[in-house]
Amino acid sequence: MDNKRTCLYDKHVALGALISPFGGFDMPIHYTSIIDEHNAVRQHCGVFDVSHMGEVRIQGPDAGRYVNHLFTNDIEGMADGGILYGMMCYDDGGTVDDLLVYRMGENDFFLVINAANIDKDVAWMQQHAEGYDIIFDHCSDRYAQIAVQGPESENVMEQILDIRCSELLFYTSKTIDTGSETIIVSRTGYTGEDGFEIYASADCIRHMWDLLMESGKCKPCGLGCRDTLRFEVGLPLYGDELSADISPIMAGLGMFVKTDKAEFIGRDALLRQKTEGVSRRIVGILLDDKAIPRHGYAVLHDGQLVGEVTTGYRSISTGQSVCMALVDTSVAALGTPLAIQIRKKTFAGHVVKKRFYDKHYKKA
Numbered sequence: 001m002d003n004k005r006t007c008l009y010d011k012h013v014a015l016g017a018l019i020s021p022f023g024g025f026d027m028p029i030h031y032t033s034i035i036d037e038h039n040a041v042r043q044h045c046g047v048f049d050v051s052h053m054g055e056v057r058i059q060g061p062d063a064g065r066y067v068n069h070l071f072t073n074d075i076e077g078m079a080d081g082g083i084l085y086g087m088m089c090y091d092d093g094g095t096v097d098d099l100l101v102y103r104m105g106e107n108d109f110f111l112v113i114n115a116a117n118i119d120k121d122v123a124w125m126q127q128h129a130e131g132y133d134i135i136f137d138h139c140s141d142r143y144a145q146i147a148v149q150g151p152e153s154e155n156v157m158e159q160i161l162d163i164r165c166s167e168l169l170f171y172t173s174k175t176i177d178t179g180s181e182t183i184i185v186s187r188t189g190y191t192g193e194d195g196f197e198i199y200a201s202a203d204c205i206r207h208m209w210d211l212l213m214e215s216g217k218c219k220p221c222g223l224g225c226r227d228t229l230r231f232e233v234g235l236p237l238y239g240d241e242l243s244a245d246i247s248p249i250m251a252g253l254g255m256f257v258k259t260d261k262a263e264f265i266g267r268d269a270l271l272r273q274k275t276e277g278v279s280r281r282i283v284g285i286l287l288d289d290k291a292i293p294r295h296g297y298a299v300l301h302d303g304q305l306v307g308e309v310t311t312g313y314r315s316i317s318t319g320q321s322v323c324m325a326l327v328d329t330s331v332a333a334l335g336t337p338l339a340i341q342i343r344k345k346t347f348a349g350h351v352v353k354k355r356f357y358d359k360h361y362k363k364a
Contacts, residue, residue, distance in 0.1 A: 006051035007144045007202035008209055015213075015220055023115030025052040027223050034224035038316045041191050041229055045150035046221035047212050050197070051205065054118035055143045056111040056125065060134035063107040070128060070265060071101055072248060074258040078103040083171040083186060086256045088124065089266030093247040093273055097121050098238055100188065102173055110184065114238050128265065144205035148218065149195030149229075151360065157185075157196055160215045161208055165196060170361045178204065190226060192233030192359040231311050231324070234284070234354035240295065240310040241282050241324055249273040250326070251282045252354065281332040282310065284356065285323050287349040290314065291342050293323035298341040301331045309340065317357045321347075324354055 003026045012019065017028035028049065030037055040046045058067055068075050073086030082103050088096040097117045102110040113121045122138050129136055148157055157163045163185055168174065173186035181201055189195035198208065212218050227237065236242050241251050248257050249270055259271040287293065293312030298305055312323030323340065331338060332351065339346040 004052070006049055007206055008049045008051060008146075011206070011209055011213075012049065012220075017220070017222060020223075022223055023052055024118075025115060027052060028220070030222040030224045031220050034222070034228060035316055037219060037221040038225035038228050040219040041150045041193055041221060041225065042317055043151070045148065045152040045156045045218035046191075046225070047209070047218050048147040048149065048221050048223075048226055049145075049209070050147050051144040051202075052115035053145055054113040054115060054121065054138075054140040055199065056113065056122065057104075057137040057139050058109045058111065058134055059137070060107055060132075062132040062134050063109055066129065066132040066134050067101060067109050067111070068261065068264060069132075070125060071099075072257040072264060072266070072270070073101070074261050075101060075103065075109070076261075080105050081173050083173055083188060085171075087242070087248050087253070088121070089247065089264075089270065090244065091266055091269065093249065093266050093269035094244040095238070095242040095247060095251075096124050096244075098236065098242055098248075102184070102186065104175070117238060142201070143199045144202045145197060145199050146205055146208060146212075147189055147191075147195060147197045148212070149189045149191045149221075150193050150218075152217070153193070153195045154362075156212070156215070156217050160211055160217055161198075163196075163198075168196075170194075180204075187362065190235060191229040192235070192357065192361075193229070194360060194362045225316075227311070228313055228316055231313060232315055232317055232357035233359045234324070234356070236282075237311065241326075246282070246326065247273060247278070250278045250280055277329065279329055280307065280326050281329050282324055282326055282354065283332050284352045284354040285309075285325055285338055285340065285349045286352045286356075287321040287323075287340060287347050289347045290321055291340070291345075291347045292321055293325075293340045293342065293347075297323075299325045299327050300339045300341060300346060301328075301336070306331050306338070312340075315356055320356065321349075322352070322356045
């Protein structure tokens, strides 16, 4: 089956992007190089096409109760324009997906889900909608999306796109009436830097992309550096650090699981994991050598297999060889000596915090 293409596909091709399949879409991996684009976001401003992400709008008298039933975080008390990160989980605590929930207004929520999981997520949500008085709107095909990320992103948004956004704090959003449509702007991202995401029609996003590229104030960025950026600040990727077999508790994301809520799908299993512990955990590992750990490589302790790498790189920002790995809890403590098997050799390292590089968000 042919992959889908976003509304910006022809613009990526015109810029000479390396195109590769991701999440059922043909997406740009890089334009110049992953390193150049990574550094642009850390130091200046980069722009990503993230139109492959999925969107679902939930409205109606039971919208809040329904979303809270699906979602591990707690939407009670959210202000209009507020955003929460969390997960949808199976009854056994395994992860359906991680997602963002925007409160657009009373009884009105906007959910952003991962591209590779759109069909699965929508089916899961619809499966659990019975008995709720809601309007379920799978609106992915009506929204395109770009992410403007980096320390200069606020200036770029205001000067190039004429979008006033300085008042937005991290994880807040607003809607803007452009005259022809209403767009959503949020101070969010997946890079560990200050930044914004814009949801709008395909025509609007194409126009914004052209303005940004013509400005010379930002660099187009592909999914290659999107992964290196999120990895360095310890953000999970579904399929690597979260999955049906890796719960939020195993991933170290318990702060986004509010088991004091009355109920949500997976609550009992996740509460049990919080109180009794889990057998495996996601940890960070720093290698002593310059060897590069990759997804699926074996993790050893005293020569015994204790886990495997989920994501690994030689960090562009720090120059260190680091990885996240799913390991036995018995070897998950900070400082524990571990080794990574890379082909026929093993390379020594030790457990460190998963955040290999400090985040730079606008908090106030």
